[in-house]
Amino acid sequence: MEPTQRLQFVASEEESALQRLPPHNLEAEQALLAAILHSNHAYEKVSDFLLPEHFADGAHERIYRACGKLIERGQLANAITLKGFFDQDGGLADVGGAAYLAELQAAPVNPDVRHYGRLIHDLFLRRELIALAQDIDESAYEQDPDSAATNQIEQAEQRLYSLAETGLAEGGLQPFSGALTEAVTLIEAAYRRDGALAGLATHFAEIDKLLGGLHRSDLIILAGRPSMGKTALATNIAFNVAKSRRLERGPDGQSFEEPETVAFFSLEMSAEQLAGRILSEQSGVRSDSLRKGAITQEDFDKVFDAARELQALRLFIDDTPAISVPALRTRARRLKRQHGLSLIVVDYLQLMTVPGGGKSDSRVQEVSEITRGLKAIAKELDVPVIALSQLSRQVEQREDKRPQLSDLRESGSIEQDADMVLFVYREQYYLERAEPMRRENENDEKYHERYERWKQRCEEVYGLAEVIVAKQRHGPIGIRKLTFDGDTTRFGDYIADEYLPDAH
Incomplete structure (x- = not known):
């Protein structure tokens, strides 16, 4: 097609689009308003999702808004009480003025007002989709160097998600019996697993016993100072x-196994770096050797076998830097729709951004907005969300460097929004950097005594890590030990000496 012909074709398409009317149904709007004017109880059936701006007709929008104001004040809304609102309303004059209200109230009433409400709302969404498509079309044509196509896609996804959420609030008060049934179902599931877990297993035995697993809709903060092993523990759990x-039970009542799906949002490390780390963890080959390529044929075979096993897992990695909560939500919802979703991991929350470039006055407010958003995602998608967090430097100033809740950086609402707060602590890291030096005027005996105590303590904590459960809404707090292999960044269950089998 020649350029001139193409332009003519596009022009004709635009002209035909202009001739089309936006989706609407004035009869449905009239039927809904008639039902409300006839009985104000009808308003209660739709007011949880239908807003005045959802009406296509401006007069209907004003009538519905006025009805809402009166009903919410506890007053009666009908043609008589609304007459005063619209005697001087020029916008209502086109449809007959106050007399139009009387006509609506006298019209036949269909009791299925919720169906009309849903139809009106659906048509509103269609009009908004058309407007959104036009905005996307206009912004795509603009040659703005500050507005990359990828940013436009993110903004479009965010607007689409916001539009999808409009009017979907089906919550509200519900019978306690429904919540009770759900609670009993969870208890039964834990009972059938020999009372072990009510949530998703981390497969670290002592941690699972303390936590009861990772619970759906929970926000779990996993925090620690740099080099403590936060990312390593998160990748271990994700794997x-x-x-x-x-x-799972199918429609025919038959049980079948379904693999768990994990979404890992890595804001600090690239997907390749994260994959390399997981390969090291699972193959047992040192991570630095993998990076340098300094491995034997035997090591390569181990890596290949581990890669083949990992290939089949539903482990998805998104390494978008500075991702926002709306973008994360959109991608997690898409993954759940396509593959299911069992767990979300975010590494780490201080690297996330707030939509609009961060209009808050302080970083504390921005982080608070991020944690509230992550908690909302956990509830909406009904999965646990593990969010890694940095700790403030004040930890380093104390003699006992075990972290506390007050050490959470920008802790305005991290502690408040979290259902669980876990800290990773490795005493070995600090001891190795605190080798005793001879003090002034200290004799050999005292120096060697101090040095031996330090050396003994280093041996006691070598290869050990502590997971400190500092907050748990569902149960007790406490400390559990894990083993840690720094070469492969792999954690494992700790078995105390008294539980080891006798060597004799």
């Missing part, structure tokens, strides 16, 4: 969950 399978 353990992804290699697990759960029992």
